[in-house]
Amino acid sequence: MAEKINIQDIARLANVSTGTVSRALNNKPDVNPETRERILRIVEEQGYVPSSTAIGLVSGRSRLISVLVPALTWPLVSELMLKVAEIVEASSYEIVLYSISSSNHLRDCGKVIDRILATRMTAGLLAIFPGQSAQHLTQLQRHSFPVVLVDDQNPPIEGIPWIGADNRGGAYEATRYLIGLGHQRIACIQGPMKYKVSNDRYQGYKDALQEAGIPLDPALVLEGDFMPVGGNKCARTLLTLPKAERPTAIFAQSDLMAYGVMSAASEFGLSIPKDISLVGFDDNPSSAHMQPALTTIQQPFGAMGQQAIELLLQLIEQPRLYYQGPYENKRQILSEHAPRIQLPTSLMIRDTCRKLPKRVSHTSYRHKQAMSG
Amino acid sequence: MAEKINIQDIARLANVSTGTVSRALNNKPDVNPETRERILRIVEEQGYVPSSTAIGLVSGRSRLISVLVPALTWPLVSELMLKVAEIVEASSYEIVLYSISSSNHLRDCGKVIDRILATRMTAGLLAIFPGQSAQHLTQLQRHSFPVVLVDDQNPPIEGIPWIGADNRGGAYEATRYLIGLGHQRIACIQGPMKYKVSNDRYQGYKDALQEAGIPLDPALVLEGDFMPVGGNKCARTLLTLPKAERPTAIFAQSDLMAYGVMSAASEFGLSIPKDISLVGFDDNPSSAHMQPALTTIQQPFGAMGQQAIELLLQLIEQPRLYYQGPYENKRQILSEHAPRIQLPTSLMIRDTCRKLPKRVSHTSYRHKQAMSG
DNA sequence: CTGTTAGCGCATTCAG
């Protein structure tokens, strides 16, 4: 059935030339409706599918899209890819996956990008959280190879469309939520400050503090590593502080670090949220199943994936023109400037935060503890 | 630099024919070493990369490999894919990703497989945990299209190479570990029994019980859904049992269900591992960060991915011949039968299991509890 | 050793 059958076979079976078959298949207007129907019927019968390789060769265009992903073990990327895959499969394109794993670092990534560019096997590139490899992307841009970047580590690159989460807004919301609960001494466990994302979240944290008129205490701002161990280490430092200086709430810039905070708390015999309130960032799938379930900021990964791939597809078909606004409504003003799209996060309220009594003083805290004990 | 430059340009620049250039590029023996070097130099200078599309067309072979993945949100798949991607990138092949997400169920998956087969755009298919879609795979097999299946839900399919984890052995090890700790009343929270994996793990559980001469108590064997909610529900049933009938340990057939058990325990005011010991299965990345860290059976996803993709690559290049034994050592006897490779799991001992005192009786248990309370 | 030629499967002219 699926034995190598080509356009000539169809042409023979339909008593027409290959040209006509080709026209019929590509919905060209100038073809006899009767003939077209007959051809399509035979195509259906024979289960004929045009060779995408040949089409690629003759048309010079590819139906393949490169997607560059970081270590897939990061659960967040999965969510994003899910949406990307869904949309690509609904189109006539396919995804070619390139992963920058632990072994092939910066240098190898450059090679991958060179190959993408040189072979032109794919029609465009979606780079997802490429980390340091982002710098190689300008090279593609120079050759007017369509690229869309989903990132949070690097400052935006001139000329490259960029999709990201509103990290500053998310951090602001997290901190404001804690303030609304009555917390005044709120610690911030940061990611590595060399990353843009860490700075953005720090800004959001400061925004909320400033808005509430709470002075920023540098002793409560610690730099972690986005990983559980770093979160744990920072939390230990915070919990070692004298009671009066100790934070009543912690904003961890990643869920993984929040996990570390939770383990540190239990090591100190402290209970969350009774003794310490905690908010994370990311909303990893497992965060909802922690004990207690982690209150956190959810990143809009699905939406980011969707925006990114839709933008890329549009870029491939309409080079150098960017639609502003939602993709569905294409009658938007076109722009020649690479868009920067920032998607809103959302606060997931769960069980790691506790409302503080009106007046928070050392004595009233101990009093309450004694009553419950 | 990377402007469309082809083999003719190189031929012109090197003052040779395209045939010679092609020969030089493909390391054919019959080409003047001097000429070859000159050509290679020019190729390097010009940054020429042969069009894989054209090569694909003329050679009839593809350098693309289809990889069919289930909902990527499942963290386990990421680990597997990581290894697959690493190996593919080291080869001359690329990965084309197809995902069977929530939206496109069984029917759409059939379409995907039809397309893979019809276009022959890719040279082979690696199907990872395809679930119910596995049945479509026989179609590929019939057309002698190389397929390798990584699965645990379905019984093996005749003629299709199969890679899986030793689920029975893993469950046996988990249960034996609990028995070794002195537990006698060990519950088993199963996955859906329509899946092979659930039956395999149940067998392993029974094996260990039988070996230790412990009678199987049907009241302690409950069917879950592999998800946290199911684990929680089953655990509630178990914890509602009268003290004497209540299990002292629970073997959950998935980590996610183990999370559900943990939350159920805390709802019942029970502490893990003090009151109940718990072992999971899978070793999700987050399991090590649970409070307490979950003792579980680790699935060899990396190894599974590696075996699977190496087998597929070999199948593509040596159709209908399967190497038996490790890939590295290729001088193995070849077989015409599709191999079934089962990879060993490993027990990750962490903090959710407790050694029971020598004699386990209702009274001594309460005595100990009273002493610690 | 090397140049020439004939396709791979298709879309796209250019004539009818």
Add this chain to the structure above:
DNA sequence: CTGAATGCGCTAACAG
């Protein structure tokens, strides 16, 4: 409206 011819970039077979 349609058939025939050209060529996409490359490899392979065949002559030199």
